[in-house]
Amino acid sequence: MTYGPKPPHRHRRTTAIAAAAAFAVAIPFTSGGPALAGPNFPSPEGNTNISSIVTYDDLITQLERLEKTSRFGVDVFTLAEVGTAVSTSEQGRDLYVATVGEGDEHVWLQGRIHGNEPYGTESLLAVLKEMGTNGSPDWQLLRDTYTFHVIPMYNPDGSELNIRQTVLQVGTSKRIDLNRDWGVGKFEAAESEAFYEYWTMVDPAFAIDIHHQGLKREYGTGDDVTLSLGISLAPGGPTLPGIEGGAYDVLTRQMHVHVYDELQKAGYVNMDRYQVGGSLEIDIKGGVVSAMMLGLDHDGLNPEGHSNPAIFFETSGNTSDGSLGQKARGKSIRQNVLALTELLVGMATGEVQQEDPARWDEIPHAPVTGYQTDTGVIPIGY
Ligand SMILES: [Zn+2]
Numbered sequence: 001m002t003y004g005p006k007p008p009h010r011h012r013r014t015t016a017i018a019a020a021a022a023f024a025v026a027i028p029f030t031s032g033g034p035a036l037a038g039p040n041f042p043s044p045e046g047n048t049n050i051s052s053i054v055t056y057d058d059l060i061t062q063l064e065r066l067e068k069t070s071r072f073g074v075d076v077f078t079l080a081e082v083g084t085a086v087s088t089s090e091q092g093r094d095l096y097v098a099t100v101g102e103g104d105e106h107v108w109l110q111g112r113i114h115g116n117e118p119y120g121t122e123s124l125l126a127v128l129k130e131m132g133t134n135g136s137p138d139w140q141l142l143r144d145t146y147t148f149h150v151i152p153m154y155n156p157d158g159s160e161l162n163i164r165q166t167v168l169q170v171g172t173s174k175r176i177d178l179n180r181d182w183g184v185g186k187f188e189a190a191e192s193e194a195f196y197e198y199w200t201m202v203d204p205a206f207a208i209d210i211h212h213q214g215l216k217r218e219y220g221t222g223d224d225v226t227l228s229l230g231i232s233l234a235p236g237g238p239t240l241p242g243i244e245g246g247a248y249d250v251l252t253r254q255m256h257v258h259v260y261d262e263l264q265k266a267g268y269v270n271m272d273r274y275q276v277g278g279s280l281e282i283d284i285k286g287g288v289v290s291a292m293m294l295g296l297d298h299d300g301l302n303p304e305g306h307s308n309p310a311i312f313f314e315t316s317g318n319t320s321d322g323s324l325g326q327k328a329r330g331k332s333i334r335q336n337v338l339a340l341t342e343l344l345v346g347m348a349t350g351e352v353q354q355e356d357p358a359r360w361d362e363i364p365h366a367p368v369t370g371y372q373t374d375t376g377v378i379p380i381g382y
Helices: 013-021 056-069 117-134 137-145 155-163 190-202 244-264 288-294 328-351 357-362
Strands: 077-078 096-100 105-111 146-151 206-215 227-230 270-274 280-282 311-314 370-373 378-379
Touching: 056 077, 056 096, 056 155, 096 117, 096 137, 096 155, 096 190, 105 190, 117 137, 117 146, 117 206, 117 328, 137 146, 146 155, 146 190, 155 328, 206 288, 227 244, 227 328, 244 270, 244 311, 244 328, 288 311, 311 328, 357 378
Parallel strands: 105 146, 105 206, 206 311, 227 270, 280 370
Antiparallel strands: 077 096, 096 146, 227 311, 370 378
């Protein structure tokens, strides 16, 4: 493990927030500002405007522009250039990665593994822009501490089709959920083979994955939730406490606690814990970030059993439900950028590793009745 606690530095919260606030200039949003805005920014009216969503061609254009204009060395490349055995999507699209930073520890940031969840792409492009151009001490600290591997559009085929999955091109046109495909006996889709091999080359210290969910209300208050904090192997559940002597069970909780505390300061964000079926913790092994935590050795590519902790963010609203209001676009992206920034800076300064993991229980959630696993529900107290 390379992510272990570092000596605590002075608190850098003011500068981190200030840096994140600067995104507001670049990303249009229509409300009067964080303090005045209500948290309900997904749109229940179903007026998603697909034409404003970043396409695969837009992605390439923006990445190439970032590579050209960055002061701090953003490197954009495809997995074909890396030389992975499988290097394109099912429909033959190149799979893009951007790296930035000079640190010894590698960090994996991915978005849009579900094609109908678009703001992972835009959030990561916004963060990548700061990493490449922002000379402030926080961003310098991040570049000095870490080398980032940014995958803004893990699922380009699903993104172009505005569907969750990818579609197999060989045989059956079967749809594959790429976030259930890093499992023993799986790896049905080309994207999974390609990014898994790249993961074994990178051996990241930790990973963050950006998603969308449907509209959601907070348990108990009924308030609209804008952002759910997720861990795909439940802390305290059947699996996570047994990995690395429980180290990930602790650190992933600390990551959530840190993001929860820092984003409370933004008045437009309302967070809770990600749950499924109302009251179940998710505990699936075939999710990409689950397999990372499990140290999956697929095809003998990870014989040393590298593993890394990982969490995910779920912005409320998605394009296929039509619940992604255009009016809320700026805030939806901005909350991800803020969450990513605070988490990364907190990891680099050691603030995250100082958080009290027991406070994970304070993040709003329904009373847990069980665990949703790949093979069914395990009731609590199993
Ligand atoms: Zn998703």
